[in-house]
Amino acid sequence: MRRALLAALLLPALAGCEAVSDLTGAAAGLAAGTVTSNPVIGYGIGVATRAATQSAINWAQRVRQRGEQDAIAEVIGALPPDEPRPWRIAHTIPIGDSSGEARLVREIATPLATCREAIFSVEEDGADGPRQWFLTTACRQGGRWKWAAAEPAVARWGSLH
Amino acid sequence: MSPGRSSRRAAALLALLGAAALPGCGEVLSEGTSAAAGLGGAAIANAVGAGATVTTGIGLGVQAGARAGLHYAQRRAHAAAQASVAAAAGPLPVGGVASWSIAHALPIEPDEHGQVTVARLIGAGTIDCKEIVFSVDGTTEADSTVPPRAFYTATICRDGAAWRWASAEPATERWGSLQ
Numbered sequence: 001m002r003r004a005l006l007a008a009l010l011l012p013a014l015a016g017c018e019a020v021s022d023l024t025g026a027a028a029g030l031a032a033g034t035v036t037s038n039p040v041i042g043y044g045i046g047v048a049t050r051a052a053t054q055s056a057i058n059w060a061q062r063v064r065q066r067g068e069q070d071a072i073a074e075v076i077g078a079l080p081p082d083e084p085r086p087w088r089i090a091h092t093i094p095i096g097d098s099s100g101e102a103r104l105v106r107e108i109a110t111p112l113a114t115c116r117e118a119i120f121s122v123e124e125d126g127a128d129g130p131r132q133w134f135l136t137t138a139c140r141q142g143g144r145w146k147w148a149a150a151e152p153a154v155a156r157w158g159s160l161h
Numbered sequence: 162m163s164p165g166r167s168s169r170r171a172a173a174l175l176a177l178l179g180a181a182a183l184p185g186c187g188e189v190l191s192e193g194t195s196a197a198a199g200l201g202g203a204a205i206a207n208a209v210g211a212g213a214t215v216t217t218g219i220g221l222g223v224q225a226g227a228r229a230g231l232h233y234a235q236r237r238a239h240a241a242a243q244a245s246v247a248a249a250a251g252p253l254p255v256g257g258v259a260s261w262s263i264a265h266a267l268p269i270e271p272d273e274h275g276q277v278t279v280a281r282l283i284g285a286g287t288i289d290c291k292e293i294v295f296s297v298d299g300t301t302e303a304d305s306t307v308p309p310r311a312f313y314t315a316t317i318c319r320d321g322a323a324w325r326w327a328s329a330e331p332a333t334e335r336w337g338s339l340q
Contacts, residue, residue: 108281110294112276115294149315153243156330157236
């Protein structure tokens with residue numbers, strides 16, 4: 001039985017992160033089909049479920065954030081000099097929809113890639129707050145523009161991890 | 162089988178799970194590491210004959226410690242990757258192109274490689290900095306959302322003879338739930 005648990009735990013791990021959420025079902029099935037009073041096995045199942053849940057939540061939030069980044073990067077790629085353009089993102093689940101405008105700061109032409117630096121504002125729909133401005137970069141990747149700001153230096157991560 | 166031995170067996174199993182998890186699979190690694198530590202902690206508590214409440218306390222404490230330890234290892238691996246890009250870009254003039262690569266001793270993060278170029282020099286008094294554009298080539302695995310060649314921008318500054326990553330963290334308003 002422990003071997004079955006081992007297999008159930010290892011299989012998704014080897015298959016990669018995308019399969020981790022499948023673990024919830026596997027663990028639940030294992031729990032349902034197994035009558036055990038061993039708390040260690042219970043703990044293992046709990047941990048697997050927790051990891052899967054966390055992974056699914058993080059994935060969903062990244063997809064939303066990526067949607068917003070792609071929307072802004074696309075506008076940045078099409079920006080003419082000295083002319084602001086609006087951007088907006090409407091999520092599939094209409095919570096936290098936001099919009100704003102983007103302005104081109106400069107073009108970064110390098111032998112490796114064409115990039116742009118731009119400032120953009122963000123206003124959340126329905127929120128009555130002040131308009132905030134941010135600075136970022138986008139690069140052209142295979143015909144489309146993608147967010148290009150790399151991660152901060154490890155020393156500046158602090159407790160943001 | 163004694164509870165102590167079965168706990169150890171389960172802890173080893175979870176450690177194995179953690180080690181088998183593919184790089185980038187942070188949640189499994191994190192939960193696996195801290196849970197294995199928690200079980201190890203519970204085994205310690207059993208060995209010294211502590212009660213259930215104390216056992217839970219020890220388990221949680223050890224868990225938090227293990228999680229911090231994993232984050233430390235992940236940051237060290239990532240710092241090595243940043244240092245590799247910065248070291249390759251450091252001697253380059255504007256427009257020069259060099260290759261960079263990183264192979265990790267621990268498979269906590271994926272091994273990566275690509276090219277880097279300098280977009281412009283940023284000087285502030287006696288401090289030399291450079292704006293760089295770097296590529297991460299063929300990061301595929303099974304993730305189809307990552308293009309075969311991704312480009313990113315960053316800044317590096319000189320610290321004595323070494324060049325170090327200088328991009329600051331995003332505004333907390335833009336950090337959101339990305340962790």
